[in-house]
Amino acid sequence: MKLDLRLPIGLMFTTFGVMLVVFGLVSNRAIYQRSLGINVNLWWGLVLLAFGVVMLAFAMRKPRT
Amino acid sequence: MEHIHLGAIDYAILIVYFVFVLGIGWVLRRYIRSSEDFFLSGRSIPTWIAGLAFISANLGAQEVIGMGASGAKYGMMTTHFYWLGAIPAMVFVGIFMMPFYYGSRARSVPEYLKLRFDEKTRGFNAITFAVMTVFSSGISMYALAKLLELVLGWSFHASVLVSAAIVLAYIFLGGLTSAIYNEVLQFFLIVLGFFPLTLLGLRDVGGWSGLTAKLKVVATHAGYAPGAWSHLWTHTNAASANPMGVDWFSMVMGLGFVLSFGYWCTDFLVIQRAMAAKSMSAARRTPLFAAFPKMLFPALVILPGMIAIALNATRGGLLPIGSDGTPNYNLAVPVMLAHYLPSGLLGLGLTALMASFMSGMAGNVTAFNAVWTYDIYQSYIRPGQSDRHYLWMGHVATVFGIVLSVLAAYATTRFNNIMDMLQLVFAFVNAPLFATFLLGMFWRRTTGHGAFFGLVIGTLVAAVHHGLVLPYGAVVGIKGGYLGAVLHVYPSEMAQNFWTAIFAWSACFICTIVISYLTRRDKTDEDLKGLVYSLTARITDHEARWYKRPATLGVVVLALTAVLNVIFW
Numbered sequence: 158m159k160l161d162l163r164l165p166i167g168l169m170f171t172t173f174g175v176m177l178v179v180f181g182l183v184s185n186r187a188i189y190q191r192s193l194g195i196n197v198n199l200w201w202g203l204v205l206l207a208f209g210v211v212m213l214a215f216a217m218r219k220p221r222t
Numbered sequence: 223m224e225h226i227h228l229g230a231i232d233y234a235i236l237i238v239y240f241v242f243v244l245g246i247g248w249v250l251r252r253y254i255r256s257s258e259d260f261f262l263s264g265r266s267i268p269t270w271i272a273g274l275a276f277i278s279a280n281l282g283a284q285e286v287i288g289m290g291a292s293g294a295k296y297g298m299m300t301t302h303f304y305w306l307g308a309i310p311a312m313v314f315v316g317i318f319m320m321p322f323y324y325g326s327r328a329r330s331v332p333e334y335l336k337l338r339f340d341e342k343t344r345g346f347n348a349i350t351f352a353v354m355t356v357f358s359s360g361i362s363m364y365a366l367a368k369l370l371e372l373v374l375g376w377s378f379h380a381s382v383l384v385s386a387a388i389v390l391a392y393i394f395l396g397g398l399t400s401a402i403y404n405e406v407l408q409f410f411l412i413v414l415g416f417f418p419l420t421l422l423g424l425r426d427v428g429g430w431s432g433l434t435a436k437l438k439v440v441a442t443h444a445g446y447a448p449g450a451w452s453h454l455w456t457h458t459n460a461a462s463a464n465p466m467g468v469d470w471f472s473m474v475m476g477l478g479f480v481l482s483f484g485y486w487c488t489d490f491l492v493i494q495r496a497m498a499a500k501s502m503s504a505a506r507r508t509p510l511f512a513a514f515p516k517m518l519f520p521a522l523v524i525l526p527g528m529i530a531i532a533l534n535a536t537r538g539g540l541l542p543i544g545s546d547g548t549p550n551y552n553l554a555v556p557v558m559l560a561h562y563l564p565s566g567l568l569g570l571g572l573t574a575l576m577a578s579f580m581s582g583m584a585g586n587v588t589a590f591n592a593v594w595t596y597d598i599y600q601s602y603i604r605p606g607q608s609d610r611h612y613l614w615m616g617h618v619a620t621v622f623g624i625v626l627s628v629l630a631a632y633a634t635t636r637f638n639n640i641m642d643m644l645q646l647v648f649a650f651v652n653a654p655l656f657a658t659f660l661l662g663m664f665w666r667r668t669t670g671h672g673a674f675f676g677l678v679i680g681t682l683v684a685a686v687h688h689g690l691v692l693p694y695g696a697v698v699g700i701k702g703g704y705l706g707a708v709l710h711v712y713p714s715e716m717a718q719n720f721w722t723a724i725f726a727w728s729a730c731f732i733c734t735i736v737i738s739y740l741t742r743r744d745k746t747d748e749d750l751k752g753l754v755y756s757l758t759a760r761i762t763d764h765e766a767r768w769y770k771r772p773a774t775l776g777v778v779v780l781a782l783t784a785v786l787n788v789i790f791w
Contacts, residue, residue: 160249162271162403166410169242173235173570180231180566188564192422198566201418208414 167212174206225375226560232569239573240388242407243580247392247400257612260397261592262329263498267399271406272504273511276495277519278405281412282582283366283575286523290555293527294534294541296466297437297451298790300527301520305454306478309513309783311486313776316509319487320496321761322663324505325752329497331490332597338662338753340670340744341601346677347655348597351490352590354648356623359586360630361645366579367631373556374572382631385576389583390624394617398498398592401584405495408577413515415574416522419555422562423529436532441465443535451528454790467694467714476720480727484656491589502761506772513779517786523555530554583627591619642700650688653723654680654730661734666747666754672738680730687725693718 181199189196254260267275292300328334332351336344367381392400427433437451444450450457450464457463458470468476486492486509496508534540534549541549541557559571595615600607658677661668689705693715698704702718712718750757768774 160246160403162406165242165246165403166407169238169407170410170414172238176231176234176238177566177570184564184566192562192564192567193426195422197418197422197564201567201570205414208410 161216163212163216167209167214167216170205170209171213172209174202174204174209177202178206226373226556226568228374228569228572229565231566232572235566235569236573236576239411239577243388243392243404246403246407247395250396250400250403253399254395254397254613257595257609257616258329259399260613260616261588261595262494263397263399263402265498266500267402267495267498267504268500269504269507269511271402272495272499272508274409274515275402275405276492276508276512277516278409278412278581279401279495279585280492280582281409281519281578282362282585283369283579284362284582286412286416286575286578287365287369287552287555289520289523290527290530290558291551293524294531294549294554295527295551296464297440297528297531298454298524299458299464299466299468300524301454301790302473302477304516304520304524305783305786306473307482308486308516309779310478311482312509312513312516313779314483315487315493316496316506317772317776318755319659319663320506320509321502321758322753322755323493324497324499324502325758329596330593331488331493332593334753335658335662335673336597336601338745338750339668339673343658343670343674343677344597344601346674348593348601350648350651352593352598354651355491355586355590355593356626357630357644358648359583359590359623360627361634362579362582363627363631364634366575369552369556373553373560378635382628385580385583386624386628389580389587390620393584393587393591393620397616398494398588401588402495402498404584405581408581409515411570411577412574412581413522415570415577416526418567419526419558419562419571420521420529423526423558426562427529427532433529433532436536437528440531440535451531452790454787456791461713461717466716467712468717468720472717472720472724476717476724480653480656480723481720483660484652484654484723484727488655488659490593491585494589494592503770503772506761507770507775510772510775510779513783517779517783526558527551527554530558587620587623587627590623591616594619594623646688646700647685649719649722650681650684650726653684653726657727657731657734661731661738662754664755665735665738666750666756667738667743668734669738669741670744671741672734672736675737676730676734679733680726683729684722684726688718688722691718691721 177198181196181202184198258264289300289303323334326334326337328337332344332348335347363382363386366385367378370376370381371378392404424433427436434452438448441448441450444465446465447457447463455470458473461467461469496505499505499508530540531554540561542553544550559568563571595612599615600612654677657680658673662673686705688702690703690707691710691712692698692703692708693701693712696702698708701715712721747757752758
């Protein structure tokens with residue numbers, strides 16, 4: 158493969174994950190009223206981060222030839 | 223409606239996304255050496271990437287918004303567009319048709335028609351397809367920009383120009399590979415960006431049981447049986463028993479057979495992704511692999527619309543009321559985004575919407591530039607040039623394809639009716655297509671004249687049928703009846719569309735057979751090797767692992783789809 162696609166996918170979702178987790182930690186609790194009181198930025202940020210890291214791990218495990 | 227306010231974090235997410243799509247195009251630019259690299263990714267794409275691009279290219283913003291709207295308007299029956307209107311055709315194209323598309327080494331669907339039939343059949347398909355893709359990408363650009371203007375207060379011009387410029391940049395740099403890679407990135411973004419909406423919505427309405435209880439209110443209020451919004455087949459014995467106004471026969475024949483197979487088996491936009499796969503078996507697995515996520519997509523795009531209408535009916539005031547007194551269904555998804563997602567996830571959701579739009583547009587543009595360059599420019603305008611010349615033309619075609627799309631988007635703002643008419647004409651052209659391919663691939667006696675005139679007659683029959691009937695409650699005009707007499711009134715516009723397709727397909731099928739018998743065969747068995755089923759060596763699945771064998775995969779896909787149909791019967 159020319160460019161291991163898992164690399165940009167992993168990088169992008171890791172970035173999104175970090176952004177959302179940090180924002181979830183610092184943001185005002187009041188904004189989560191609409192999301193049924195759940196800090197969705199924090200939790201979904203963690204999901205994105207996990208997905209991104211798994212993609213990166215796959216990309217790293219098989220170095221391109 | 224009131225504009226949604228976005229925070230800095232939301233814009234930051236959108237910008238990060240833009241950086242990544244452009245970055246992928248930039249990195250891939252150095253791999254483009256020949257026209258085959260640019261238009262077919264050098265036939266080097268692995269199955270999973272081709273498969274995800276296969277559904278992503280089809281998943282434009284219109285689909286996300288439109289399926290959400292239909293989920294609100296028609297409920298669970300909208301899912302037929304996936305489980306009946308996509309999956310069986312995807313299995314068929316992978317198992318039975320891909321051997322001829324990929325095996326013939328045709329570089330496009332029109333080129334297959336040239337190899338199988340003749341020049342005029344190819345020309346007809348190439349020209350209608352090229353015009354159609356440019357206009358449909360223009361129309362979806364218009365729809366997206368209008369939506370962003372309404373929901374966010376963004377400038378229409380800025381939305382059109384910025385999104386067009388980004389798609390132009392990444393296709394111009396990296397050709398089809400760049401479009402495909404970005405479609406996969408966009409696929410994950412669409413899934414992960416919209417899924418929180420489904421989760422929060424379901425939690426709010428009390429899960430599936432809470433949702434069906436609330437949908438009973440919607441259904442009885444509209445004068446239907448309580449389960450009309452939450453069942454697939456229960457209320458299809460009569461067209462009047464369900465909000466779609468369609469009975470099971472026209473559903474199966476019109477949507478499940480003619481329209482679905484016509485799109486998934488012959489539209490170069492999706493077939494191009496499979497043609498770019500690295501081997502015959504990867505090409506055949508592409509639509510089969512794509513069928514798995516496709517099966518689950520209703521949870522992502524239809525369910526939020528169903529939740530929106532359920533909440534609208536029980537809590538009230540969620541959906542804005544349009545000028546005709548009914549809820550504005552097209553706003554179901556945007557309203558849900560604003561209702562549940564706080565700053566942060568809201569940015570991710572909107573970025574997913576942009577991603578769906580871009581993947582759809584890039585699909586159109588890459589299909590357009592290949593058909594233009596190979597089937598129109600190389601065939602009729604300047605044949606016999608060097609590959610370098612056609613590669614250059616591909617870049618030029620990308621630019622003017624996008625410029626034409628932008629012009630079409632602006633034309634739509636001025637002449638909405640012209641666009642409706644164009645879409646109608648495209649529907650007429652598409653309806654009979656599958657009959658031509660079916661006969662071409664599985665009956666060696668089909669002749670070039672038979673295919674061409676069958677196609678033309680099928681298209682005309684579609685137009686004539688549409689011109690003589692009307693959907694219930696519509697006035698004579700763009701909706702039908704324009705040929706002077708109204709012979710039949712269908713219970714809904716959807717029923718009218720399905721029957722138009724059924725008539726067109728049958729006319730094309732019969733006329734192609736009759737004309738083929740009346741005309742001399744112009745291709746010998748030798749010419750048709752690799753193009754027709756009975757004259758092509760069977761492909762034996764030599765892959766050792768079961769999950770790599772197309773036939774096995776196909777059976778698994780169909781069995782799972784059947785189970786889903788039974789569960790939600």
